[in-house]
Amino acid sequence: MTRLTRRGFLGASALTAAGLAAGCGSSDETSGSGGSSGGKASGALDWWDHFSSFQKLNDDWAGKQSSTLGSNVTHTYYDASKAPQAFQLAHQANKMPDVYSNVIGLPLSALVSGKWVHELRLPEETMAKIPQNTLTEGITSLDKKLYGFPLFSFRQSSTLVWMNKDHLTTAGLDPDSPPTDYTGFKDACRKLASAGVKPMTLALGADGGRVRDQVDDMAQAAGFPGYQGLRFATGEYAYHDDSYVTVIEFLKELYDSKFMLPGTNNFSVVDARTRYAAGAVGIFIDGIWCAGGSKALVPTFVDKIASGPILVPTAGTDPWTYRGRPGAAYFVAADSGNPEAASKLIGSFMSEEYQQGMIAAMDQPPLNLDLVANSDAIDAYKKAVTFCKENVFLMPQAIVKNPDVAKVDASRKPITPHVGNIVQGYLGGSIKNLRNDLKKLSDASEADREQAITKAKSSGAKVSEDDYVFGDWKPGADYQPS
Structure with missing residues (x-):
């Protein structure tokens, strides 16, 4: 189930x-x-x-x-x-x-x-x-x-940067001025490693569900104009877009540089958060709920928590994401x-x-x-909420445009391997051609939607691919249909 x-x-x-x-x-x-x-x-x-x-x-x-x-x-x-x-x-x-x-x-x-x-x-x-x-x-x-x-x-995110104040200070980093882009993040990881601190962890393991969500978030922040591989303006699946490739290549670089805590490739969310709250790493990429989850695990850790925004590939880029x-x-x-x-x-x-x-x-x-x-x-939680209030926007949704889309959704099937599984395979070396596997996911997602639309139509639903097209969508703002 x-x-x-x-x-x-x-x-x-x-x-x-x-x-x-x-x-x-x-x-x-x-x-x-x-x-x-x-x-x-x-x-x-x-x-x-x-x-x-x-x-x-x-x-x-x-x-x-x-x-x-x-x-x-x-x-x-x-x-x-x-x-x-x-x-x-x-x-x-x-x-x-x-x-x-x-x-x-x-x-x-x-x-x-x-x-x-x-x-x-x-x-x-x-x-x-x-x-x-x-x-x-x-x-x-x-x-x-x-x-x-x-x-x-x-207005929330599954992909914020959570830090250990003590470890960052030891490495000569300022918890109040966290890294915001890929270059800055890699530099922070190098300084943590030089100070004898394991730089980071995230939930790469289990069924890949968490890293899937986080790659979707980071792809949006990297410029992908859609949600979970689906472009807002055209209604087409495009997991093979440059933004997804950029994000996954960044994770691969972190992994190959051994910035990740040993075992990260097998960690579930709880495994990764437990290591963070226990002080095993300097940085943990997790959702807005990280402060509460860490407090539940190690109450004394709360005073060491600092937070930063979702990372973007290039400094000065708006870290915008979109939610329904x-x-x-x-x-x-x-x-x-x-x-x-x-x-x-x-x-x-x-x-x-x-x-x-x-x-x-x-x-x-x-x-x-x-x-x-x-x-x-705590201030770190307030800071995270403020960031999301300012940078998470309401997206267009086919089901809002046409409630009959619910009948399409009822016939959709989980696609595997999904993005998280592809990340696992690419970091582990079993996947060699990243873009090719992402293109396969795009095609499989398109095919599944097509069969679900056909099935919904046969039961009387008035739906089509046009329900997923929002040519009036504009980045950096809550969607308002024209």
């Missing part, structure tokens, strides 16, 4: 994607009931999720909402690696919790038809707090009925015994108190980014 990546919350047009789930932690511990029989008992609500950084916040919030709702709310945390199977088994047994996080990996249309979800009815005051361009037909709504709640802002409207983070189960109270519980996540709790956890930023500046979060 596939799992929804962090990126899946942020504009993948509800495509099913294998990879790392949205939770950043690795704990196998659960809080709350540890796996109940679902939210069937009268006057009780069960709430399951996989957001490791929010465990204490959600445990405490369950207690507060028990009083507010007049129902006993029990929160249960599942490790991201175990949540999909646990949710699937609960669904098969008709024992789903009333409220659960989106880690299933199915497009909304499949969740509705498969009787996974109940219509979400949020109070008017909650709806008024949700920013524009957040709720979207085909992503959080279907047939004008709201099913999913988008907990996180789309946020996907659903929470659902109410189709067979919830108390869907009204479950909806109110989800609605409470939009309160200022809960969003401040999210900020304190320093994971993915909440919908209300304005709360971050005056929060108690």
Whole structure:
């Protein structure tokens, strides 16, 4: 069963994607009931999720909402690696919790038809707090009925530069003036190595899902005018574009120069972040949630954390990236015994108190980014959020242009090897002709979309390749259809 990546919350047009789930932690511990029989008992609500950084916040919030709702709310945390199977088994047994996080990996249309979800009815005051361009037909709504709640802002990145202040100072580098381009980054790595510090790590291993997302980000910052290989203006797949080649060649140079911590080629996200938080490296390329994830692993490390922007090939280049409207983070189960109270519980996540709790956890930023500046979060996290506010823009999406695209997405298939697998193969030496393999990925992606469009049309959907063409897109700005 596939799992929804962090990126899946942020504009993948509800495509099913294998990879790392949205939770950043690795704990196998659960809080709350540890796996109940679902939210069937009268006057009780069960709430399951996989957001490791929010465990204490959600445990405490369950207690507060028990009083507010007049129902006993029990929160249960599942490790991201175990949540999909646990949710699937609960669904098969008709024992789903009333409220659960989106880690299933199915497009909304499949969740509705498969009787996974109940219509979400949020109070008017909650709806008024949700920013524009957040709720979207085909992503959080279907047939004008709201099913999913988008907990996180789309203005975030999986590919920021996180540093160890002490190590950078030892190497004569200024944590407050981090490298921003490839040349500066390589120079920083050389100075760290000369000071006896292993320069860096990143999550190259596992299924390649994280490095896939990061290469997509870096390609955008390198000038690729699209998202996940798809050009905005023409609707064509172009993973073989120069921007992708430039990014992967840069990673290859870092790898061949032995700037990466030994074992990096096999590291999962948790493996890499654990090394960073333990002080084994000077630099870790990770998402905006790195501060919270590192704090959860090594609380005393927090004071050593510094952050920098996504890297660009050439100094002075705008580090712009693009994201789609946020996907659903929470659902109410189709067979919830108390869907009204479950909806109110989800609605409470939009309160200022809960969003401040999210900020304190320093994971993915909440919908209300304005709360971050005056929060108690560390400066490195605030700096990262500010960078994303200024450099992450809303992209055009076929599913927003034509909601029938959801039927295309339901027939899409994961393409392998994907970008992350190609990076793994190229760095490891099994792939010799990088551009050739990227071209194969472009062609396979085009073919898969073509078969999905044909299948969607046969079921009555009014879709075509033109739905993916946005000739009016402009770089460096939120997309507004002309």
